[in-house]
Amino acid sequence: MESPPTTTSYAILGLLALRSWTTYELTKQAQRSLRWFWPRAERKLYDEPKRLVTAGMATAVAAQTGRRRSTVYSITEVGRRELRRWLGEPSAPPTLEFEGMVKVFFADSGSLEQLRDTLRAIGEEAQRRFDELASRAVEALRGESAFPERIHLSHVGLAFHLEQERATIRWAEWASEQAAQWTTTADPGSWDAAAALRHIIAERL
Amino acid sequence: MESPPTTTSYAILGLLALRSWTTYELTKQAQRSLRWFWPRAERKLYDEPKRLVTAGMATAVAAQTGRRRSTVYSITEVGRRELRRWLGEPSAPPTLEFEGMVKVFFADSGSLEQLRDTLRAIGEEAQRRFDELASRAVEALRGESAFPERIHLSHVGLAFHLEQERATIRWAEWASEQAAQWTTTADPGSWDAAAALRHIIAERL
DNA sequence: CCGTCGATACTGCATAGGGCAGTATCCGGT
DNA sequence: ACCGGATACTGCCCTATGCAGTATCGACGG
Incomplete structure (x- = not known):
């Protein structure tokens, strides 16, 4: 090498x-x-x-x-x-590639229907991934794991990814509700940005 | 092109x-x-x-x-x-690159101390990112955004990423608590895998 | 007995992407 | 007059992706 x-x-x-x-x-x-x-x-x-x-x-x-x-x-x-x-060296920060989020971020170049579809697809994909992880967890509980002596490590990993997917599912639902209140993708109408943001920040810490 | x-x-x-x-x-x-x-x-x-x-x-x-x-x-x-x-086309599923998680997953090739350090670094990094996103949100609330007419879109994005980082922070704390109960990285001792997993699954849905 | 199909076991090639070094110029401050 | 930070890029080498292509093996059906 x-x-x-x-x-x-x-x-x-x-x-x-x-x-x-x-x-x-x-x-x-x-x-x-x-x-x-x-x-x-x-x-x-x-x-x-x-x-x-x-x-x-x-x-x-x-x-x-x-x-x-x-x-x-x-x-x-x-x-x-x-x-x-x-294993003792510092790690690079995590990076996320999320094409769906690119589409959400630039949604004002498209229609409300396109945004709705994108959000639905994001939620469905996250649900699919969640289910896959959950069935992996259930298998492990039944002792069907390939490395049963390592379940403590796969469990902490599993926990992380389940959390991530669950957060994505809930976010996609919330975002769909928000978008439903907008007049167009470029004009949120009477939608209260500050209220939405306060809700976001209050929710955590 | x-x-x-x-x-x-x-x-x-x-x-x-x-x-x-x-x-x-x-x-x-x-x-x-x-x-x-x-x-x-x-x-x-x-x-x-x-x-x-x-x-x-x-x-x-x-x-x-x-x-x-x-x-x-x-x-x-x-x-x-x-x-x-x-914007109307289907998107690729999100992909995550998380070097820290690789180190957690293979932690049984190293020491408990290395695992503790890795988990701490993951939590700190997530906190740093959370703070950066939060200050971005506060700027937006004060109307200091570069594209004020697009805040509805940046807000939904911000909400997602804040959620993700928050989930990571909480997970890193939880994982540290779990690891503190293990005898070595390869042997969780009397740690109850099934209980931990039930906790994980029960917590969502 | 023969054909097919899915799993096993790879390699080549073109293009996207990352990281780092290098080359300038501009502008504001000392 | 000089320096440092911001502006404005390009070249090069390597990693990584995606797709097509090449085989073989074993099981099953007809």
């Missing part, structure tokens, strides 16, 4: 610390767990383990299923040490 | 729909407003308006301050139409 390891490198390294995986398994696992807080395209997850091997943080063992080759990656002692060290 | 416009293209187009800007002003404005839901590096914001011009959605006018050149970009009628059309 000529260039220094990225957060993605350490995310993959973290998965290798749990057990050895083929790249294919690694991509599936990343979809299941990492997706929520470190989403990466499958394509990238095929490159990253190779970099870890170059850096001495992982080893690759070629496997065979009939004529089909596959590669099993495992963490090395160097890798464990590096991972441990990284 | 040979390749089709991206969400970033439309985000810039949205800003141009408000008024004309030099690229420099555009980057500052994007830092202020778009950063919260569509963060992009300054570098990218210098390229994007050129693409809009190529696509016929904006025009560039060269300006001069003494010997220093600058470019003022404005939206075209085609641009307004395109923006309006885009």
